[in-house]
Amino acid sequence: MxxxxxxxxxxxxxxxxxxxxxxxxxxxxxxxxxxxxxxxxxxxxxxxxxxxxxxxxxxxxxxxxxxxxxxxxxxxxxxxxxASLGFRDIIERFEAMAALEAMAGGLAARRIDGPGRRALQAALDDCRAEASDGDSDTYYLANERFHHVIYAEAHNAFLGDEARRLHMRLKPYRRLQLRAGARVATSLAEHERIVEAIFTGDTPGAERELRAHILVQGDRLSDFIATLDRSDLG
Structure with a gap:
């Protein structure tokens, strides 16, 4: 035994x-x-x-x-x-991700309940704690949980599955862009505005904030990769 x-x-x-x-x-x-x-x-x-x-x-x-x-x-x-994924392919995926996240945020602003509010607030608090440490990789893990709570609170299983699938494909690039400049602090400030919009039921605001949040990632990623050798990135 x-x-x-x-x-x-x-x-x-x-x-x-x-x-x-x-x-x-x-x-x-x-x-x-x-x-x-x-x-x-x-x-x-x-x-x-x-x-x-x-x-x-x-x-x-x-x-x-x-x-x-x-x-x-x-x-x-x-x-x-x-895999042979070109630079343009990456940016196009960020654009699609922005649309999915905006939709999820808008639905969450309309449908979030009490437990969902507590889960989203806890995820935001985790992001704050990790941002204070200044480690972009550990912040990314809290950031990932934050976005997954929003997918769940949209209460649309199909949308959530598609968002999580694309999120997984973009994971390394979303991690990478957090290393550029003061992106962690900026990301946290954007999370604060996203939560405020969702908690106040501001559907257009939640959609706008999440779309901008993801598209900024694509722009920051472009800036970061521009400093590297892009000859093989398409």
Missing amino acids: RTKRNTSAEHAAAEAPVRRADALRFALEADIVTGVFKPGDRLDEQTLADRFGVSRTPLREALSQLAATGLVTLLPRRGAFV
Whole structure:
């Protein structure tokens, strides 16, 4: 009979590769969106395992996660390759994201209930706390939860699914733009205006604030990538 202590230890051990895979995914995301790896490059498992000092198991999980976001293409018997997503493709996806987020915000302003208000306020408070630390990557995680609460409070399952799907595909780029200048502080100020509009039932205001919030991301991303080598970004 296994003891509770052993079971907890096994559970922790089982979670460790997942956390390692997440860290590997973040590192590879950054390399892809900043041009260290170019579209079409093969991501050799052994080379990457040696570079990060890990086994292939968490690395394969990280590559699978990247494939789910559309950044990586997994080909049977050939391996993993950086997806060929052009700069224009990225900006077009931000434009589509802005439309979905605006719709979700407008519906949330009309439909949010008591528990939803508390969830959105808690998500905003988390964003404030992470912004004060100045770490753009940890702020991004709070930012992601903030937007997912808005999707949920739109109370439109189809819209929520589409928004979450596109959000996942744009995740590395949304993380990247937070590293540009004072973007974290600006993002937090925009979140404050979004929450105010939703809480006061200002449907046009919520739509306007969320659309501008996402389109600014696209503009900031353009500025950031303009400082890099864009020869392979389309």
